[in-house]
Amino acid sequence: MNREGQSAIKNHFDRLYKQGITPWKNHPPSSLLIRFFALLKASAAKARLLDLGCGDGWLTIEAARVSIAAWGIDASETAIERAEKSAKSTGIASKTKFAAGDALDLPYEDNFFDGMIDRGLFHHILTENRQLYFDNILRVLKKDALVYLAVFSENNPEGIGQRFTGKDIAALFGRYFRIIQTEKDKLPTTAPAHLLHLILKKTQ
Numbered sequence: 001m002n003r004e005g006q007s008a009i010k011n012h013f014d015r016l017y018k019q020g021i022t023p024w025k026n027h028p029p030s031s032l033l034i035r036f037f038a039l040l041k042a043s044a045a046k047a048r049l050l051d052l053g054c055g056d057g058w059l060t061i062e063a064a065r066v067s068i069a070a071w072g073i074d075a076s077e078t079a080i081e082r083a084e085k086s087a088k089s090t091g092i093a094s095k096t097k098f099a100a101g102d103a104l105d106l107p108y109e110d111n112f113f114d115g116m117i118d119r120g121l122f123h124h125i126l127t128e129n130r131q132l133y134f135d136n137i138l139r140v141l142k143k144d145a146l147v148y149l150a151v152f153s154e155n156n157p158e159g160i161g162q163r164f165t166g167k168d169i170a171a172l173f174g175r176y177f178r179i180i181q182t183e184k185d186k187l188p189t190t191a192p193a194h195l196l197h198l199i200l201k202k203t204q
Helices: 003-019 031-043 058-065 077-089 127-140 166-173
Strands: 048-052 069-074 096-100 113-119 141-152 177-184 195-202
Touching (some): 003 077, 031 058, 031 113, 031 141, 031 195, 058 069, 058 113, 113 127, 166 177
Parallel strands (some): 048 069
């Protein structure tokens, strides 16, 4: 595992949170995320959702708003502090649980979650750390769990983070998940990033 490289990325985002710089929140949620919430609620009466790399909890809170019990984890303690404050201010703290922690060492029980959101984390997981990422999420996700994944597409501007095509994601995730639906941001876009959005279903 490349801990040093992964830690450098974590520190970069922690600095952004401390400065109040969160450009990814200027990118509106995809219609695919709304469909994901509906599918998750239909799949489990009391679905438990993990928001991996949740940042300040903005999507964790959106899940709680539609009555999904949601856990959020992020490496940035600053982001988690803001997530907890936001949950309290919106009156849904009882439906959310936040923790500062490592996505490559998840502190949850086996087969605990019915669903997961990864909006913007995977493209910051270094290549040599990907298997550890999969080992962790596969352990905590139940059989047939649903996943909403959003990663930088090949149309994203070059910069920090990796870019992926649909074929790339199929090759990487296809060993463990079936792709249910795929959607790309339209071009041109005024958003700060161009994302590839997917709904996946765990197959093992």
